[in-house]
Amino acid sequence: MTCVFAMSADHCHIPLLARRDIIWFVLAQMMALLVALAPARADAIASARSAYAHGDYQKAVRQLTPLALRGDAQAQAMLGFMYENGFGAPKVYDAAVDLYIQAANAGIPFAQAMLGLMYDKGHGVPQDVVLxxxxxxxxxxxxxxxxxxxxxxxxxxxxxxxxxxxxxxxxxxxxxxxxxxxxxxxxxxxxxxxxxxxxxxxxxxxxxxxxxxxx
Incomplete structure (x- = not known):
């Protein structure tokens, strides 16, 4: 599996209702982050959440990317979602999976759930219902x-x-x-x-x- 932000990907086939639920799941996750974060990091996540909520996905990606590259698991989870869906970044399933794996192994439930969906659909990974x-x-x-x-x-x-x-x-x-x-x-x-x-x-x-x- 290529683990950099590259390569093209097919259309996501998650049903509309499920996708809407996931979007609200993302917003809830972002809101939950603000409770226990250090001020500077909380500000960046808050800015990304606000940008996402207002449809400014490119700004959200800009806010999340530096944190994700420094190994911030919460930012990796959110950025993975952006790459999975092509929000403010190319739709690249391989990149999304790589970010989800890092965040999932760091113990982030949102990333674990999203990684499970990637395996279920075979997006960026071979389809595997057991995984x-x-x-x-x-x-x-x-x-x-x-x-x-x-x-x-x-x-x-x-x-x-x-x-x-x-x-x-x-x-x-x-x-x-x-x-x-x-x-x-x-x-x-x-x-x-x-x-x-x-x-x-x-x-x-x-x-x-x-x-x-x-x-």
Missing amino acids: AYKWMNIAAAQARSSQRDYCLRLRNAIASKMSMNQIAQGQAYARSWTLAHVQAGRAAPRCSSRRAKRCAGLFDQEALAVGGGRR
Whole structure:
């Protein structure tokens, strides 16, 4: 996979309603960032959020890019969304995936959810429902309560296309990732080491019941 901001990409096939939900998800994520950020970084994110909300996507990209290049995971997640959708930047799925991967591995639920969708659609990566489920399950387990239901709906939609064995494999991948990242201190705060095992397996049994899974 090419991991620089280059190469062309096909049209995104996310349904209109889902895309609208994702856009509001992005705005909510940007707003949540402002609570705990250092002043200078908060100002940059606030400026990017305002620019995004007003349709000035190029300004949002300009604000996010320096932060993303310095390894800021939140900025990487937002910038990945801009590249995925061609907002203020070329629509480049490879670049979006690279940014999502960095942010997802840093423990950002939004990036984890978006990466799951990329795997589900085969955008910038080979289509893989097991990896799509893995990342969406991780996102659902770590997201804030206001965002968790949305992640769960997406994860359950993915699960409805999977066999029971595929779901079990996706759950195992999610548990392995979460336990490793909790130990390394890179998972979301709600997945503390004391709750690591519960967090890693959160929603597993519910997923098995959704649509029954194909055998």
